[in-house]
Amino acid sequence: MARARSEFACTACGAVTPKWAGQCPDCGAWNSLEERRAVVSSGKAGAAPRGQYAGDQGVQPLADVPLGEEARFATGVGELDRVLGGGLVAGGVVLLGGDPGIGKSTLLLQTTAVLAAESPALYVTGEESLRQVALRASRLGLATPGLEVLAETCVELIVEQARQRRPRVLVIDSIQTIFTEALQSAPGSVAQVRDAAAQLVRFAKQTGTAVFLVGHVTKDGQLAGPRVLEHMVDTVLYFESDGSSRFRLLRAVKNRFGAANELGVFAMDDAGLKPVRNPSAIFLSRHEEAVNGSTILVTREGTRPLLLEVQSLVAESPLSHPRRVAVGLDPNRLAMLLAVLHRHGGVFTADQDVFINVVGGVRVAETASDLAVLLAVLSSFRDRPVPLGTVVFGEIGLAGEIRPVPNGEERLREAAKHGFRRAIVPAKNAPRGKSAIEGMDVVGVSRLGDALEAAFEN
Template identity: 45%
Template sequence: MKEKKRFVCQQCGAIVPKWMGRCPECSSWNSIVEEAVLPEKKFTREYKRPELLDSINYSEDERILTSIEELDRVLGGGIVPGSLILIGGDPGIGKSTLMLQICGNLSQKKSVLYISGEESEKQIKLRADRLKIKSGNLYIMAENNMNLIEMAIKELRPSLAIIDSIQTVYYPELSSGPGSVSQIRESTVKSLSISKETDTAIFIVGHVTKEGSLAGPKLLEHMVDTVLYFEGERYHSYRLLRSVKNRFGSTNEIGIFEMKDSGLVEVSSPSKYLLSGKLPDTAGSAVVCILEGTRPLLVEVQALVSRSGFNLARRQTSGIDYNRAALLIAVLEKKLGYMLSQEDIYINVAGGIKVEEPGADLAVVAAIASSFKNRPISEDTVIIGEVGLAGEVRAVSYVEKRIQEAYKLGFSRAIVPYENTVDISKSIKMRIEGVKNIKEAVEASIT
């Protein structure tokens, strides 16, 4: 019988009738690879009678705590037994280090299996010794054959298993190489089946492409229970763990770690760190309190406005969406009459934090105005608010929680949207100034 072939995009998983240089679905170049089509498998499983919801007993106490509070918060209160968790990040960001630290903590009380397709047992032992991890009930396996991995998990029945990484695991029955769409899909499906069958929580580690998405089809994220992203600059010591999908908790939480010689260490006061290098009385610097999930974070927004030497002025942002920054610059030009068309403008969020919420708009506007006028913003001031196209300052959520965080770090004055002033209790000992538009905000912030 002639072997059937098909052409599959290694980026999005699209199937096309013939080889093409460019994928018609995701527009990526040279990503289409020829793969053999396997005959459909007939799954025969024992029939399981449906159960009434009220007859199923489950308690939140069954969650497995990792003793790493930042991770437990991101997961929604710990690891759910039988769940499949995908953690992705750039190479060298610290994924394997975090996984080994989790294994070290849990192995003191529970059975844990660490499977590596990238390192040998001796290499893992060397890294564990450097991290000063006590073995306990920690089993190590250097294997990338999915059939053998399945046998090991079913034999040991550990509470937690780590597969590092999913791109190195392969099925011998498939003709395509490890890391291909077919291999990743089949390996993930099998991992999901094993986790539900054995009630073993499984972490699978995934690499991230240059575009910032997990290597392999997007289908991979839909199959797992939780998707975590490990973010941060390789040359900065701080790392952010962010949840983008979680069936058992909120997707708004983040965890902050610092990479040290002894491994990843939790950061207890991230706001203090993010403001640690701030220079006093510097034009173009504004402090804002953003919300990452339920956690308020104080970050420094920096702006540099300088005369352009070219006909087309330059705009560059780091940590702030470029289009959002362009919109705020346009509002400043229109509503305050600032001549910024011939000025190069650079905007940066210190500490490598990415700010996505609109509550930082007013701080960006104030930082640009401060740099343009070369007049600093008062050191004791925190600025919070969303800016509309008409130059109005709109209300933000949880303003009192943000102000309390600023007060803890020694700030005595807050510029907030006027609509939010009614939500702030009189017990707060900070000076609150409500503003209705960016003109009032700039006049109040620049000394």
């Protein structure tokens, strides 16, 4: 058997020392020594390390590796299944991050309560007592006859209990509170988080247990601990939310078993998190008459088309350097689009404050929002509203061309389903012939000038 001990490695030069010091003895870097586990061989020749994945049989030709679909199973929470790519995968490790109080523990307690009705589930809490977990379950009205709970922070004891109980789903709340006895550093340190997560990942792969890890975030919104934590797991989910909103957005940042950037929408109430079946309806204001500075964008989050309202306010600036503020969009791209509007649309906004907001707290990363942003800016600048019932999408190039975006027909069908009857889209996304959408007037444009004329022709 191999015995474990700890050592300290320099992050600057890689030198290893048995004790911590403020300065690396080799390269002289300060505060660069990090604790890690060192494995010393027992001296037996030919000993091979144990494989991480159950069923691995050493070196094989890739063509001989048996293929098959992942053994998925539904969680019972529709929006969570969507974000996971269709459900949990046996042996998969999911990292769930988000701000304090946003609903991470609530969602996982609800999920494990549903799963426990059909298969074993173990909820491990390192932050709360068992009584606190029971009180939350009671407040949410959850039926938990088959759900087992454990208050423990030592990863070795957690793995030992999990091997005895053999749960189908294991929840660790949270990974920053878990420690390993092999290291002397405090729980939550880089070395402790990395080593504890590695043991849990190894357990998941060897036994086929699906594991949820709850992760804390820093004040900048990034997951606390080493970046390698996100590389070790199979799926990384982030909770996004506007602080004043009751809606919670769950986004898949990484997913080895499904589409990344998939979005799930939940509503928080007294009974916990409830899936929102039609998220487009909650993000649309549905004004009774056309409003200046407002356009409707059809974006795509993962595999789901989504209708969002983009609002703009353009006002004369008293400052020498006018402000460019974008909420839910990339501010640098906004500055670029305003330059394109000036060069190819003839609209000068260099002396104006420009504010852009995506209603509902959604963050839009795709370039299909370009055309909607510029039409909203021009609508506010000229005090001319975009006609009611119009949707917009399209990418704008620096030469003023309107570029096509993926899944254009699917976006249009989603807009038609919500009652929109006119669309301004890239010419190559406009359906033709049999693919035309009944009841919708689709205007295909290839240049920025054509789009501005189509939007404000009345």
